[in-house]
Amino acid sequence: MNKRKNLLAALLTLILLALACANPLEAPTSQEPANVETIVAATLAALTSALGDETLPSTPQPGDDPSSLLPRPLLYLANDAAQISxxxxxxxxxxxxxxxxxxxxxxxxxxxxxxxxSIVFLSNNQLFTINADGSNRSLIVDGGAQDPNNPIITEVTKPLWSPNGQTIAFGQRGINFYSITSGQSNLTLSAQIDSNGFGLMYWPVGYAPDGNKLLITIAPIASDGFSNAIYYPDGNAVVDLVMPQGARNICCSINWTPDGSTFYAGVSFLSPFTTPGLWRVNAANGQVDTLLNSDELAETFNLAAAPFPAPDGQLYFIHGSQTGLSDYAVTTTLQMVRSATDGTTGRTILRPESFNSANEFLWAPDASFVLAAIPPTGGIFEGGALNLYYTDGQPVISLVPFVRYMKWGP
Structure with a gap:
């Protein structure tokens, strides 16, 4: 009975937090945010429907060691009481x-x-920095008004803090770097745009841990196509990825090895524009090795998300195998697995849960757990309720009602 009361109290707390802090969820058929009424209704429905389920994730208890649940503070986006992210x-x-x-x-x-x-954030096409406690808000880049006819040309995108804390990379008309020391920005890799507004755009995706290179996206303007490359700012050199024969571009779910020599990428959805699979990329020459392949003609697919090369020398990721295209629907169960770094040897399922609805993952640095954002309904592509899943099978822990763009702090 006490367990039941505690569960109800926890759910009521989550409902109040959802009303105060929930981020606008994405509409199923587009990247536009849904209205607030829909979000709240969906959140309430998802939370209250679990009242009769005794397997609902647990919440941190007052007696828990406060220093042991998370290895570092977690930063994320969510909505305030005025529904502003x-x-x-x-x-x-x-x-x-x-x-x-x-x-x-x-x-x-x-x-x-x-x-x-310290935090850099993007709002109103401007970049600001603040201290770790939120103080000392400073404008560092003003992108100005966006061109309504071609907003991508003037849009400021993807701020990234360098590992040494001295530089902020961001996209605007190409790849830019803001120096913390000088307070100046430098456009080092300029977009290639002709007089008709067509050409190639570049924006950063993520720093390698060694800080001397970034993964970038190259996208033709007015096209659904894209490719990825590795950019070395010191020599202003772009290393294109060398894809295996017949393979498409990799995307979406990327983690570097600690030394920055390699990164892993996975795709866990079906689309006319991407092929599911798991890949390992040599950052020096851009060579892409396929670890788990999909055969579109035979309609056999290996789906992989959030591949994480852990300190124990193993690869942790979310995986499922599927036969049949099924109108691009994922019909297999995606589960947490561990394997050797080839993605196959010794591959073992670590938990029974399905991660099909999860749209964002963040691994603990030691791979002892993964954080997953679970939306209340399908078709939501960014953000959801935050759950913690241990790799050793301990019970799931429910943390907050909505997160988006999770990042570890120091």
């Missing part, structure tokens, strides 16, 4: 939540310095 920090206890930005327009993206916890 802001940056929040979840403490290591898994319960204490601190709002760090107080913008009048949505915070669209952000990154955190692993040196001192």
């Amino acid at each position: 802001q940056v929040y920090r979840l403490g290591r206890d898994g319960k204490s939540i601190t709002q760090l930005t107080f913008e009048v327009t949505n915070v669209d993206d952000f990154d955190v310095s692993l040196v001192d916890g």
Whole structure:
């Protein structure tokens, strides 16, 4: 009976937090945010429907060691009481939540310095920095008004803090770097745009841990196509990825090895534009090795998400195999697995849960658990309720009602 009461109390708390902080969820058929009424209704339905389910994830208990639940603070985007997207920090206890930005327009993206916890965030086509506690808000880049006829040309995108905390990379008309020391920005890889507004755009995806290179996206304007490459700022060199014969571009779910020599990528959905699979990329020459392949003609697919090369020398990821295209629907069960770094040897399922609905993952640095964003309904592509799944089979822990763009702080 007490367990039942505690469960009800926890759900009521989640409902109140959802009303106050939930981020606008994405509509099933587009990237536009759904209206607030729909979001709240969906959140309430998802939460209250679990009242009769005794397997609902547990919540952190008052007696838990506050220093042991999370290895570092977690930063993420969620909505404030006015339904404006802001940056929040979840403490290591898994319960204490601190709002760090107080913008009048949505915070669209952000990154955190692993040196001192400083934050760079994007709002209203401008970049700002704040201290780790949210103080000292400073405008560092003003992208100006966006061209309504071609907004991608003037849009500021994807701020990324360098591993040494001295530089912020961002996209605007190409790849730019803002120096913390000088307070100046430098456009080093310019977009190739002709007089008719066509050409190639570049924007950063992520720094390698060694800080001397970035993964970037190259996208033709007015096209659904794209490719990825590795960019070395010091020599202004672009290393194109060398795909295996017959393979398409890799995307979407990428993690580097600690030394920055290699990264892994996985695709866990079916689409006319991408092929599911698991790949390993040599950052020096761009060579892509296929670890788990899909055969579109035979309609046999290996789906892989969030591949994480862990300190124990193993590869942790989300995986499922499927036969049949089924109108691009994923009909297999995606589960947490561990294998050797080839993705196959010793591959073992670690948990029974399905991760089909999860749209974002963040691994603990030691791979002891993964954080997953679980939306309340299908067709939502960014964000959801935050659950913690241990790799050793411990019970699932429910943390906060909505997160998007999760990042570890220092």
